[in-house]
Amino acid sequence: MTGTLILQGVASGLVTGSVYALIALSLVIVFKSTEVINFAGGEFVMLGAYVAMFFLVLLGLPYIIVVPVVALIVFCIGAAFDRVILDRVLGRHRPGQSIMVAMVIATVGLSFAFKGTVRLFRVSDNVRTLPPIFSTDPVFLGQVVLSRQDIAIFVIAVAVMVLLFSFFQFTKLGRALRATSENPRAATLVGIPVRRMRTLIWGIAAALSAVAGVLVAPKLLVSPDMGGVIILAFAAAIIGGFTNVLGVIVGGVVLGVIENLVGLFVSSKAIAIAPFIVIILILMVRPQGLFGGAAPIKKV
């Protein structure tokens, strides 16, 4: 009996974990190329869900059209944030001073601005859900039960990851983006417009979070505070050492599974604290993350 329960927990965990992995990926690609931890990452997820709600419920469009449209809209918002704000903060930065503080403050400000904006609309007064992506009919995989929607979420999340991976691996633009995050100076030398690449990365990361938001929205509740899901992505990113992309994906899935198993075997109250304990434990024992490799030495 316990065996089935564990299997069930792992299966449900894989579904939510794949979405956490998407959000964590968006944090990591931003961090790799700009050294900024995006505290507004959760609000991009929330924006994605609300923009999707607008198109799905008010305009009655199908998911197949809504997902790309949401991705495009939130892409523009993310890119604009980098262009209009972060770019200027960087430009003002005096060498030798830590830029991190200013950047984190800017993203915290953005997160509050987004939450505040959404709260101004009356839709946000009540917690809502999005219509199911797929039917919620149960599917039996051996002894494990998932809904068809769960499977759709998992498949879409994996597809997005594969798409992203191919983009970074096989296209010229993707390789230029990777070069920018590996070494901005060398990238400038070979003629890559580093500033534009950074803006692009912000856009892609925002779009990624927004798609994740559309995917979790039928499962989580849509509210201005749903950006709190970011803490799970932080934990996933820390498992991956904030640099190792595969490690981050594994981290996301592991967190989804942990969350489900804690809910099944410990208590539903303890779910909320699981990611924090993961973060604190990992940072204490292996600050470079489980997959981070040796701690990088920072040059002065």
Add this chain to the structure above:
Amino acid sequence: MAAIDRRWWIGGAGLVVVAAGLYLGAPIYVLYVANLLMTYAVLAIGLDVLLGRAGQFAFAHIAFYGIGIYTTALITNNTSLPVFVGIIAGGLLAGLVGIVIAIPATRLRDVYLALATFAFAEAAQWVFNNWDSVTKGPNGLRISSAKLFGYTITNDREAFFLVLFITLLVVAATAFIARSKLGRAMSAIGDSEHVAMASGVGVQRVKVTAFAISAIYAGVAGGMFTLYQSFIHPDSLGFDLIVLILTMVVVGGVGSMPGVILGVLLLGLMPEVLRNLREWQELIYGLILILAVLFMPRGIWGLITDRRQARQARNPAARPAPVEDAP
């Protein structure tokens, strides 16, 4: 030197007049706001010790504030000890927890420090919410009136001078620390850890000390809160409060005490002014943070001191040429 001394005297006299005026004439609600602002000031000064002077970005401040509130409240509720025992205990316990957190956390790179302390703050809020037998969890904890030398402090007016006294103590202690060897070591770390280390500053030890001082301040602020409040709920100890305090520090001026106090006054009074725009508050705070980072990296105080320096250097030739930033 004489000019500085005179400024101190004028400032001190002004403070006495304002304090006496508030105590004697102000309605009780104004005194409540004054008490609250002073509590925020102690919180903000504590955050600035860590952020502005030692350059360490940490989000754990509200957790220490909560520890201070609950410790003092529990001592007040369950014993008849004078309230300063509770406040000192709250400060010390917060400082102790701060040291325990700081020893591993300050070894981390700056971004991870922010994340680790963020996780700790959320975990602490979870504990306040779920440790029912001690904190009464989501029902909130009633705080009985503080007792001091046979008196019972029952309202904001009676608490006012005690809160003011603690605030002044904290301000004086911070000014003293800033001038001490420790304060200079902290600024050195804030400027550049590598240079500080090469100059023989015990970086790790100083960071832990800064963390502990910051936590003690937050714990004491928690004790101050119990003097004039009769109820605490874990929901009020969330991320929103740390963002409010952070906004005060950033808008006022990171790394300067007059700036921080200015920030506390401006942003602390804002909810009173914008009372009818409650639903706009979150958006406004967010925009203020972004605009502050964009247009005044050293806060309002930075703008003021820049202008003063410009006035002193009337002769343009005496001014150093602006340094062009490398791209």
